[in-house]
Amino acid sequence: MTTLDFYLSRLFLLRFLLILVAGSFFILTLDMMEVSNDIAGIEADSELQATLQYALHRFPSFLSQLLPIATLLAALLTLAEMQRHRELVSLWNSGLSPIRIMRALLPVGCLLAVLQFTLDDQVLPETTVQLREWSIGEFGETEQLAGADGxxxxxxxxxxxxxxxxxxxxxxxxxxxxxxxxxxxxxxxxxxxxxxxxxxxxxxxxxxxxxxxxxxxxxxxxxxxxxxxxxxxxxRLLARPPRELSMSQLAGLVSSKSYGQRSPQVYKTWMNARITQSLTPILLIFLAVAWGQDYRRTGTLTRLMIGGVAIGFTFFVINGTSIALSEVGTMPSWMGAWAPFTAMACLIGFLVVRREASEPIQIRTEHSSSGNAA
Known part of the structure; x- marks a missing residue:
């Protein structure tokens, strides 16, 4: 790792951790205030212990939900901070391409992708089981599989x-x-x-x-x-939302055709979505870099932040809508998960290529001077 790679990664990680941890704790506090009466029903030696047990099981779900948002904001803030100190201008003017900056941040993006997959596929399936046993808040609403006769x-x-x-x-x-x-x-x-x-x-x-x-x-x-x-x-898995299941559990329900309770399309969609959601942090880092190159010579940090956030949140909305449509069979399972991801990747490629193509080709010529010998 070069000095530039380490510097960019450090700037990004500091802002990412601050946004992720602070945001998760803030939402957790609001959530605990809302379900405080239900927390009191947890069997524990003291009320403090019951609260800590709930927080320990609930915190990973907020980390998982906020990780993509924190990635986007941290990447944009990193570029905005470098732009404010004219560091980004120096990098652009030195001939450093956006692809080079993307490559510098790729190891961090891969680390976040592993973290996202671990949270979604290993941690959440375990913690949500206990939350549903406690029947606290939204986890007290279990899908009813039986008819009126039970x-x-x-x-x-x-x-x-x-x-x-x-x-x-x-x-x-x-x-x-x-x-x-x-x-x-x-x-x-x-x-x-x-x-x-x-x-x-x-x-x-x-x-x-x-x-x-x-x-x-x-x-x-x-x-x-x-x-x-x-x-x-x-x-047992039939009554749980697909988001709370691991890849192996989703695959098991697909192979058994979900015992006729639900279309296997739902679980196939979430198997594909689990992969794309894990890769989303890398995509969002690349988005920030591709979008930020349009402001390489200007100090319009407001437009940089608002534009990047708008594109990112539009992606989140379209991705959620696409998964929901795929669950009901409107489109193939792979398309519901991969279409928004692929479209965003194409947009990033377009932003990079457009800027490179718009740069005038500069031809350096050497001027020699000759004089008459006296």
């Missing part, structure tokens, strides 16, 4: 399973009804079981009442082995 319908291959909602995620299912269908989708067997236990080969149903397609009376069976694939851990 039953949940699940799908495994061609078969449909009806179980009580309280059995979701349990290793043993009670009072279940299984409807078996053939390859044409026609019902050929109904099974009512008092309980079902997961085994290595499927589910072992006990005290079964079986009614076949050609039967007029029900048949009583002590046990029945059903080869369906219903994972108890996967059932």
């Amino acid at each position: 039953k949940v319908w699940l799908r495994s291959g061609n078969d449909y399973l009806r179980i009580p909602e309280e059995s979701l995620g349990a290793e043993r299912l009670d009072n279940i009804t299984l409807f078996r269908r053939d390859e044409r989708g026609l019902l050929y067997e109904r099974l009512d079981a008092q309980s079902a236990q997961k085994t290595t080969n499927g589910w072992l149903l006990r005290e079964v009442t079986r009614l076949g397609e050609a039967q007029t009376t029900a048949e009583k069976l002590p046990v029945y082995l059903w080869d369906g694939q219903i994972d108890p851990e996967g059932l």
Whole structure:
């Protein structure tokens, strides 16, 4: 790492950490004031300990949400500070290209990308589980999978399973009804079981009442082995928003076709979004550098900041809208996550190329002087 790389990285990281940590603590304070009554219900030795436990589990979610915003603001503030001291003008006039500055900040961007992925894929799935167990604030609102009768319908291959909602995620299912269908989708067997236990080969149903397609009376069976694939851990994930799931959990729900509860399109979209969101800090750093080169000879810091923030937040809005549209099947899952990211990358490339192309080509000529010898 050269002296310039270290200097740019240090300026950026100082502002990034200040914005990220201060902003997260500020939002956390407001959030704790709002849910203070719910925090008091946490089982702990003291109220202070309950508050600290909640803050420890809630803080990572704010870090994850503010990290892209802090990256954009820190990059713009770094360039604005250098512009104010005419450091940026000196760098531009010395022939330093925007691509060179992007390369200098790329290691920091990669570090933030790893941090973003770690928060979203490893930390949040763990912390939100505890928050939902406490049922505090927005985490107390769990999606209802059951109908008015309290039953949940699940799908495994061609078969449909009806179980009580309280059995979701349990290793043993009670009072279940299984409807078996053939390859044409026609019902050929109904099974009512008092309980079902997961085994290595499927589910072992006990005290079964079986009614076949050609039967007029029900048949009583002590046990029945059903080869369906219903994972108890996967059932727990159905009621959680996709953002709170890790990549492996999302992939598991995609492979099981989300047990018929939700379109696999939703989880495919978030698998792609997890990748693009992790790469977003790098993209935003490049955006600030590409946008800042338009102000290499001027001191219009206000326009630099407002313009960069406007472009960045427009990207956030379009990206969120695109993911939402992809979740409902309006566009392919990969397109909902990658289209805004690709469009922003193209805009950054355009800003860099446009400025380079608009610079006049300067040809240096050497002038020699000759004199007559006396």
